[in-house]
Amino acid sequence: MINVETARQVLEEVLKKGAEQAVVRLQERVYEAIVYDTGVLRSYTVGKVVGLGIRAMIRGGTGYAYTSSLDRDSVSRATGKAISLARVAGELGKKSFAPAPSIRDRFRVEFRVDPHAVDPKLKVDLVKEVNTNSMKRENIVSAVTRLGLERDRRVVLTSEGTEVEVDVVGVGLAHMAVARYGAVIERVSDRETYIGGYEHIEKRDWNAFAKEIDELAVRASQAKTPPPGTYVAVVDNEVVGLLLHEAFGHASEGDGVVAGASILKGRVGEKVASEFITIVDAGVIEGGYPVPYDDEGVPKKRTVVVDRGVLKGYLTSRDTAQELNLEPTGNARAQDVSFDTLVRQTNYYAEPRDWKVDELFEGITYGIYLRGRGAMGGQVDPSVGTYTFSIGPSYIIRNGEISELVRGVVVSGNILETLKEVDAVANDLRITTSVFGGCGKGGQMVRVGDGGPHIRTRKIVVGGD
Amino acid sequence: MIENIVERGVRLGEKLGVSEIEVYAIKRTGINIVGTVRGIERISAGERIDVGVRVVIGKKATVQGGLISRVEDVDAVVETAVKIANTLPEDPQWISLPRTLRMSQVEEIVDPRIRESDIGYFIDIARFLLGRASEIDKRAFTSSVNIHTATIERAIGNNYSEALREESTELVVSVSVKATEAGEESGYYDVYLAPTLARFKPEEMISKATEIAVKTLGSKRVDTGVYELVLIPRVLAGVLQPLIVPAVCADSVQKGRSPLKNKVGSQVVSENLTIIDDGTHPGLVGTRGFDDEGVPTTRKYVIDRGVLKGFLYDTYTALIEGRNSTGNAFRSVPYSTPVPWISNLIVEGGHGSLSDLVKDVRRGVVVYSTIGEWLSNPVSGLLNATITNGMYVENGEEKFPVKGVVISGNIYDVLKPVDIRVSSERESCFGRFVLPALYLPKITLAGK
Incomplete structure (x- = not known):
């Protein structure tokens, strides 16, 4: 779990090593995706990104280093690397940064239902229902339905005293329909995203959403291309x-x-x-x-x-x-x-x-x-x-x-x-x-x-x- | 380290009683240099380890993963995967992970100069490229240079087979040149992407970009109508990637999203076109001993003299049809479910040079770059690309520069005529294409 205290320690270390100015970023992002393709669960993936990035500025030079390992040695290597790259860059050209206000704040998207805590079976059942209903519609030959759930937490600290945390949760569903008319096959896709928790997924009629896309794909497969x-x-x-x-x-x-x-x-x-x-x-x-x-x-x-x-x-x-x-x-x-x-x-x-x-x-x-x-x-x-x-x-x-x-x-x-x-x-x-x-x-x-x-x-x- | 992650993950999966488990780990270490008109702007460096775990319980499969910090972090990924797999419905089409993991022999995928990441060497290249365009032509300047080097270690293992490990390197150098004269502006960019420095020619790269940026100053639209077209190799790559590549991947075919379904053995494009997928071709970024699920890469004809020979398969899509994987499993990120995709795409050469093709054009456009070609529709086959650098040609001579014109048509109609021609000269483009220039006798352009 990332936190401001870790970022403070890294900032202190990079300044101690000689940075005149520095920005430290910590991030933890979880992305969950459930994909049904033409009636079959094609994938259920959860990806997690955790890491640390350090920008050091020395005499007009900027160096950036990152690591996905947050143990003491890896962090120390990364701060050292940012410093050495800043020194190299400083010999090649000078750059300065406009002043920015020093801010301490925490921004958090409010949500009622944590999308990653919802029973996986419920989520899979929703995507399955929307996808299989779509496949039953006339002239639809293929359909891909995707549920996307994301939480992205970022902490940014600067040597000017800024400490901000941003925590964003977003959920959405995407659907692609492929329709055939004679020799013509055509696809139409659309997606809808809400910033907030799983409650937004629960209250939307996703079958109606997919039906509109399916019907448009069927009509599009029968349409002509416009005269150029x-x-x-x-x-x-x-x-x-x-x-x-x-x-x-x-x-x-x-x-x-x-x-x-x-x-x-x-x-x-x-x-x-x-x-x-x-x-x-x-x-x-x-x-x-x-x-x-x-x-x-x-x-x-x-x-x-x-x-x-x-x-x-x-x-x-x-x-x-x-x-x-x-x-x-x-x-x-x-x-x-x-x-x-x-x-x-x-x-x-x-x-x-x-x-x-x-x-x-x-x-x-x-x-x-x-x-x-x-x-x-x-x-x-x-x-x-x-x-x-x-x-x-x-x-x-x-x-x-x-x-x-x-x-x-x-x-x-x-x-x-x-x-x-x-x-x-x-x-x-x-x-x-x-x-x-x-x-x-x-x-x-x-x-x-x-x-x-x-x-x-x-x-x-x-x-x- | 990454082999340890793989072995530990597989062992834990077995201990937890899963039917099958596969662990894929990849470590990337590299540097980035960004330069603009202001000089070298920034240098960055870092390393990341990504892991992807595929767990199968009965016929219930899931993939989990992400960035990890330590070998032991793989435990939590495996445990979560097992927990989720238990809740999933069965995939009736699931048969098995690959039963044997093996490697093909491949060459030119590691360059020690890239692996050692000598920052000074790459800074010198960036500075050369930044200063060179304006020396070649005072109307031009280099607006940006990006250099990225990477050393990539990949390892994969599953419960059936010992882990495989492979190391490769990668260099990406992109340069953008802008030209201005009398209120007119134009731009051109070029990219070198390869595992080694063997074919990297910075002087040639910047000279070509500068020449095209300058000669396309003052571009205008041509009238809407039907024209002949000559596509240089990188423009052809931009057309093949969004339209032909998805159409020859077995998942698109099996799901009814490919216009090439049921066409194996049929003439689908001109007999002057032969397209090969080759994961063993020396010195390309798609060159690997094994694909993203540990199956050896291969060389095979996809289209032979216009006739569709077959599709590209990963293990999942291959087993559905009772055949072997072609070694084309690809993961967009290490923790995504593998899907079939090209390794390297090779189009066989024909006759003559690019300039020979241009000489024979009566009324057409030679296209040096497009944008938006990736927005073409592989399901319907509709090609759309907007020319950003082109030259109008009349009776074999380049007359004036062209931009802002839309190329449209169904790719299978566009590539069908018998009088399509390809050059004998070929270029490596975007790392995984080796292509000739292509002459198209008839295509619609939307302009004025």
Whole structure:
């Protein structure tokens, strides 16, 4: 079991060995996954990660060392390694860290039922029921149902006196259905995550959740791919979240800006999106993944990245904040203790405006309604702004009405062009997170939240066959 | 140490009366160096030991594990696994863990220079790469360099067989180059990933990345339409991995998620394509003496001159069909349930060079990089990738740079035409692919 006292001892040791500044991180994460595949229990796994990471700073050099062994010898080796690497790094270049407030706090997600303490049989029975019911539905040839239960406890101590503990519990269920229609097979997947205990699993009707996915997969298998070209699009909450995270969020991360690898570098104060767009990164928000403090122990503030179309700033860690002459925004995050931090988003979303969702469709003679259910995600090249997304089964819009379903929808564009083309933003803000995935960068995966309201964009490239 | 973890875990499982037990342990030790325009940003180092325990009681199976600190920590993992296995329903398809653990002979998987992790040597490489792009072309600069070295010790044992142990090394060097001119920006990255330094050529790597970043400055979209396409080897790797690899893995086939189900013996792609899975190929990161459940790795034809020859199996999927594992068990993390996956994927070469393929293009695009190709759909076979670096080609000549264009189509239609061609020159890409360049006569691009 990790605790603040252990971290204090390590901090004391690394400072005694010569570090001028230091950050000590302890982590204990348990992830439990139950997977039923096409009527058979495919796996029941529980993985546990416990470890210690130490960042030492000496004369402008930074060294990071980690160990999964918490015995005295291993810890001593790790502190020694962090010191020696910091000395090597200090000879190669100098780096400094923006000051951060000294904070003592403990953040804990409240829950009623500890998901890891629930009888394994009950959990298996739930997943089995949802999966086997799905397999009974007409035209469903394969289905994978997954229960994910996670607890992640992190302790961060700094030489400036910060001592924070963050304890997050999350639960969720994911379902993928594969439907066949003639020679065409198509899949649709979706997942739902709650931050809190197993009580959230107990109160949701998961059979109804899976049924909707199954029915969409069956309809998608009978749908065509859209004609390729440029479309007017109404974009739903989930796709807006994906789009902002990939297309804009990564380019607003301070490390990319400092490295000259972001298309947003040097554009603070410039108009980068339509006046209807305000983009925020918030650490703790309804529906999102809670990040009250980052892995440098800095409070994750509500950061306004774009205010009514104008770029206001970047997401920063302590070193990138120093470099960019900004305040640290609390966005230094690491997958686990075997990695030092990178600048990452937390919960990145667009703020709602006044339009009703229905109003966004008005006046569109031919367009597309981009839907997130079944979306696989996206990718961006932040240095040039090109992005691409794989969207879920979507609908063609004809004369303001939602028309036929289309499958295999992929959209592409340029960050700065797409957000400038937004001409309406609805009032239905929705943010979601997931215990089944997250955001990947530099070989590290972290949990994030994203979302926004429905929006309308005048121009987006849609690929098709 | 890791053999001790394996032996201790197996013994405890036997003592607790389980039907079968398998313990897999892996220790990774390594360094990371991160450099940006500001110079060497940070250096980190560490070691971690992961363990995965698979326990079977009757036909009830579970996998537990995680990071552990000491040999004795495996006890708690085994005890939890036994407790959970007892509560599970039976898997009617369960037959057995592998009965014999053995190793194939493999070469070039350890490099002493990587194992010794000489920090000074790798810092020099990082500094060279950081400074070199702007020397080659003043419009370019290196925006980031990441170097990661690892020494990997793996051990596996089960109640049927003595434990196996193997050591390998791994080097990952990735470099990103950015170019700017007259308000236009472009970027390109390259990666070296291999168990040894044998084929590592930093000058060639940075020169190529710089050349492509610079020549794709001022990219634009082409009109939506049908074009010829030339994919360089790493772009082909990006297409094969999400679409063909899952489709040839036996679990996808058995569960009805592969478009290749019931097609063994049929022509599924052009006869100019031959695809081999080879876990024994020297010097690749998928090269191992044994797979992730202790079965020897092998070399086998997956697609021979366009004809599907067979699928990739782990022990579980193989025994369902009454056959032997092909040595393709893979764990995404050490404590996950093994599934079939490629070891290394080799596509046989054809005729001519990349430039020969480009010379014969009448109206098309040569693609140097894409994003989003991993979002393609292996179940339906729908390919989607967005070009980030490409050159429009007319009558064999590169005319102007292209980006932001979506490549779409069903992979089995795209790879079917008889006039598909592959180059004789091949490259190792992303550590586990050895591939030629590929010419596609007809594909839809969504652009303007």
